[in-house]
Amino acid sequence: MTLLWDNDPTSGDRYAFALGGDISPVENLAAAARSLQESADPLMVIGPDIDMQSACDLSELARVERPELGVILLRRRVDVAVLGQALRAGIREVLTADDLTGLAEGVRRSLELSAKVAGHVTEGGTAEGRIVTVFSAKGGVGKTTFSTNLGAYLASQGSKVLLMDLDLAFGDVAISLQLLPQNSMSDLIAMGGHVDAQGLSSIVTKHESGLDVAAAPSEPSDADRIPGALVGEALRVARRHYDYVVVDTPPAFTEHVLAAFDVSDLLILIATLDIPAVKNLRLSLDTLDLLGNPRESRVVVLNRSDAKVGLRSEDVVAAIRQDIAVMVPSSPAVPASINRGVPIVLDEPKHPVSGALRELADRFVKVQANSGAPRGTEQAQPAKRERWSLARGGKR
Ligand SMILES: Nc1ncnc2c1ncn2[C@@H]1O[C@H](COP(=O)(O)OP(=O)(O)O)[C@@H](O)[C@H]1O
Ligand SMILES: [Mg+2]
Secondary structure, three states, rough: OEEEEOOOOOOOHHHHHHOOOEEEEEHHHHHHHHHHHHHHOOOEEEEEOOOOOHHHHHHHHHHHOOOOOOOEEEEEOOOHHHHHHHHHHHOOOEEEEOOHHHHHHHHHHHHHHHHHOOOOOOOOOOEOOOOEEEEEOOOOOOOHHHHHHHHHHHOOOOEEEEEEEOOOOOHHHHHHHHOOOOOOHHHHHHHOOOOHHHHHHEEEEOOOOEEEEHHHHHHHOHHHHHHHHHHHHHHHHHHHHEEEEEOOOOOOEEEEEEEHHHHHEEEEEEEEHHHHHHHHHHHHHHHHHHHOOOOHEEEEEEEEEOOOOOHHHHHHHHHHOOOOOOOEEEOOHHHHHHHOOOHHHHHHHOOOOHHHHHHHHHHHHOOOOOOEEEEOOOOOOOOOOHHHEOOOOEOO
């Protein structure tokens, strides 16, 4: 829907075609300011009879409150003075009021830009972090290895990162990083419905890499007391305060895992070269398809890709009917690093396993500055507003 601020009650009809028909009229500056704050409409067109100062005031307000909203200004005459003033106020386009073709073009450009900006900005106007969930329906394939290494690598690069352990009964993120958590995910229970940044920070334990860890409860039975909705709530809060939220998972579609999928921008699915793991991955991919999870928001990583076990990576690709994004070799250095409690990417950066984990982070997890688009190519291009919802059984 486009907000149209004009004095002329017939202008809605005049511009309907150029604006795509769906118009919500506003009458004055106060109403315009209110609707831009209250609505999520991506475009405001200001008619030719609205005075220049009010139009600029509104645009300046929009720039702060709703950076993704585009403002297009129509004038009877466009001159350098008008353009200069509009530019300073952050108005995206100034067009002559009778140039309806130009207006249609300007609307299209502005909506495109808004979509890009919205992909990077929350309702509150702050940049949103990316939620990346590492999953496999089979245990022992490398989920915890990947999530701890990804988290520690991203944190060591200066990003603000939270690693949440959703293997709530048997999570071993804390022990893998040699942390002794004072608090854990069970402390969220008391905050249900009102989790905020402070509450979240009270449950995290800091790792020396700079990574924040939300550890699994020390009591396995606490897992049942943590509702899936609480996990979703905590993740939504977390993404407003972290650049990345990496989620480690148990080997099952638990309600906690489903809640994480629901808000994730990227799923990293782990395959290994054994028939049960490949079968489980195929079933997981089918389940994700059924749930409406977009294929563009998943990558499959083959762990221990060089194991000589009679099954080849081509066999895996054929069985799961999806490309493998990154191959991580097998090495005794991996369990050795876990036993030392130091992620291998930090401890042995030149190791081939570290190289592969960095490739995964750099190509698929990281986002390019200013674009909101992930660095990944054909595989992973999740758009923020394209998050899918289990609750609604499809894309939001
Ligand atoms: N690329 C690898 N090479 C050798 N061992 C690995 C590799 N990746 C994981 N491992 C080992 O496999 C075991 C299971 O890994 P883990 O990350 O705990 O799996 P999950 O979290 O999926 O259960 C660990 O002992 C880990 O050290
Ligand atoms: Mg694990």
